[in-house]
Amino acid sequence: MIASTALGLGGIGVLSAFRESPEQVKTGFKLKYAPHLGMFKESAGEDPIDQLNFMADIGFTAFEDNGMKGRPQHLQEKMAATMAKRGISMGVFVAHTISWDKPNLANGDASLREKFLAEIKESIEVAKRVNATWMTVVPGHVDLRLRKEFQTAHMVESLKRASALLEPYGLIMVLEPLNFRDHPGLFLTDSPQAYEVCKTVDSPSCKILFDIYHQQIQEGNLIPNIDACWDEIAYFQVGDNPGRNEPTTGEINYRNVFKHINSKGFEGIVGMEHGNSKKGKEGEQAVIEAYKSSDAF
Template identity: 65%
Template structure:
């Protein structure tokens, strides 16, 4: 914890002012068209192991958002230090996972009231975390299919749970974003396609229930990316990316990210694009390759 405190305090005083001016100058060197959000560890070779130093490095490179799936599990003082640093560099907080995800047994699909209450309790706790780190979006994954129930019953059970969760989130202006997952990396998940997410969001009918469209997952599950994004557009609040195959940075696989990003930019998307992927090379040069890849696919104006 002392490292975090030193990192935050290090930006104050005369030295801190000079350091900040240098960083502001560096940030002016490149401006992305979309709000790409790296995650902790993506630039550890360039910035060191401290999450605060990594945040500052991200800001130096022109990134204006940060994503952290495990934010809820961080100590409160670390959450606060992260929030302070993001505010200092005008960065937005992306998603964090709002609840325990059930990867191998039904929870929301089953309609079991105990499991539903467990989920809602975690949603309540996520509100406090979101307030602490200035997050507007939290990730929700409905979990495993219930093989003993017809799909229609499972959908009704999920919708009921999400309606109750929306009632918790709406007063705070927080949006749960439902993430459809592909069947290869996550076999057995209930929510897998964008049309299914669209159907559920329409049934919940709340501004606090939208879709997290992960382009990597949907390339595997259904392809036809731009038409499916267009069809689901009014219910999409957040994007995540990764190229396929491999789930590494754009330009390493088959997805034409320059065209996809141009489409969502031209549609006026002003939300966050989470960089939920690994680096194709596990070293400092690989980290520079990630930055350059985003500059390349973002150059569509």
């Protein structure tokens, strides 16, 4: 999808102010990299609409927003209209309340399962409102009193029931394994584990969010693991390690990783779920340059 050339007045203003040289022009990225709100606020200002226009002006053709579900409905609608006008695809938002320190989907508690399913129903309405396809699901903390196999079975049952809600709308929940260092104690940590769960759920509405930052810490061996999970991956997120900032600031060779997933025909979204390594407009320009460099394969 190519961003529209019709620029909003706010977008023209912030882009003109941001430019430091005639060489700074709209970038034609090979993949759909998706910034988030706040990533370019020093250049675009605090207003979400101005930030979306700035992203489109630069050449980003996707956007993700973990907090979209919690935004006022009128703002969701305004953001959706702006994305539609500017040719920006909506990426993930978080679909449910994540249990960071207590078991929920892994322990089989019927009341917690029903709460999760009710939140999935709410997220369906948000997805329709903002033209989203994907929503993030994190199954929560381990239950130390249950064997892993029982926990997996409980989680699979919840995900099967959620998939039945999502399938009629063509929506996809993407399961995100998270690393042990940043999120100790969570049940879903590894890509092979997520692959097994998705194969067991066996639904087009239950796939993997392969966050390259998390999996570099958790398991490494990135490209072979991506290949092994390929038919269940629906979404990527990125961040370099260490630091969880933009590509080129850590140890991951993102140019090779991006080249690989592009060569396999990936047409989905690559979420920029990371911080900026430097502050201010200089840091925001560094993010743009990092993606231009990593996309130059």
